[in-house]
Amino acid sequence: MKIIQAQCNPFLFFSLLFLLCSFALPLHAEKNEILDINKSLEETNDRIININTKELQTILEKDPLTVLIDVRTIREANLTGGTIDARHNRIIPRGWLEFRIKEVAPASDTPIVVYCGRNLRSPLAAETLSKMGYSNVKNYADGLVAWKKAKLPIKKEDEAPDSMLYRKPEKVVEGVWSAIGATAPPSYENSGHNNNLSFVITEEGVLVVNASDNYLLAKALHEEIKALTDQPVKYVVLENGQGHAMLGSNYWQEQGATIIAHKDTAHEIEENAFEVLDRMKIRNRDKSMFTKVVMPDKTFDDKMILEMGSERIEILNLGPAHSPGDIVVWLPKKSLVISGDMAFHIRLLPVFEHTDTDAWIETWDKFAALNAKHVIPGHGGPTNMEEVTRYTKDYLLHMRKVIGEVIEDGGDLQTAYKVDQSAYSHLHTFDILATQNAGRIFREMEFE
Helix, strand or coil, X not given: CCCCCCCCXXXXXXXXXXXXXXXXXXXXXXXXXXXXXXXXHHHHHHHCCEECHHHHHHHHHHCCCCEEEECCCXXXXXXXXXXXXXXXXXXXXXXXXXXXXXXXXXXXXXXXXXXXXXXXXHHHHHHHHHHCCCCCXXXXXXXXXXXXXXXXXXXXXXXXXXXXXXXXXEEEECXXXXXXXXXXXXXXXXXXXXXXXXXXXXXXXXXXECCCCXXXXXXXXXXXXXXXXXXXXXXXXXXXXXXXXXXXXHHHHHCCCEEEEXXXXXXXXXXXXXXXXXXXXXXXXXXXXXXXXXXXXXXXXXXXXXXXXXXXXXXXXXXXXCCCCCCEEEEHHHCEEEXXXXXXXXXXXXXXXXXXXXXXXXXXXXXXXXXXXXEEECCCCCECHHHHHHHCHHXXXXXXXXXXXXXXXXXXXXXXXXXXXXXXXXXXXXXXXXHHHHHHHHHHHCCC
């Protein structure tokens, strides 16, 4: 057998290689042609349902449960003046849409409208949702630019984009400030700041009401306090045992503050805080860093009095209300009460499984007896007694009346869900809480 050995000419080899590459490159480029985004957007718009500004207004009037999704980032939304003010408007950046859509649209037939600033990302978002199985998706093709030009309602998802706080503290009266939280449910965007974080500055230190939802949020509040006074934070009062009232406590303890709570609040923390912490970590992700469960340093039964310089501060448990251990902070010299979740306005109050609505009404009379001129509620801006009475006591009286009528007539839970709450439908979170409240009050009253 002869072995034939070919000698390779280097020049010939590279010449052949060059020729092969010359033929191959056009074929390769043709298969991987750079996408023409304008052409792609045109094709996408042909495949989806687009609506204009007038059509969107009509949809929101006819179906307030429609979910609006702004696919821009929260920072972008704030820098450009806000987002559409609608009951179910949420910011979910385009890159997170697939992962977070079920938070706002658990059912495949949920009515959804997506939008952005100039109709560049929203068509792609609409098609993505359709491919995921959502059957009732529309794209607001005019975009937020047109909505603003038409001078239609706009809101900001974050009033303080350079801070963990949803909104920075505002002065209520001399020496009393409050960082007013979002009235929406807690979210990553608002950092869990969906309640009011108030504080009283005195000659002998600062008293804070609510430790906040997490360590970093508490720290952000402290930075704002330090910008206003050199006085140290001596006390932090927990209005109840909910996460946004107590989870930031370990930050304040590190600063040397004493955490004060009602004994029932301490029991709530002992029983439920680790589960609440886990939920907060899932929601807040990186914003939950350093947060740990700690117990209050001091507890009380009916009241605790603090004399801080010339300020007398009364921490009062007036009786059962919204949740176990609810307290109010009363400043008699200022005729101001920090009511916590005793009093609501702007957003609909929630009825929990353990809420005793009849007892709440009785407790209200003690609260009203303070005759406060200024009220800082648990949610929503500072107001007065007339306002919170209308949306707390009067709502509870109305609901117990109409639910009582359902029970007297032999109605069931499904009938209770349909009772008339239209006088309160303008309140934030109404669509989330109204049916739930009716059901829980029905079950409470069924065996009274």
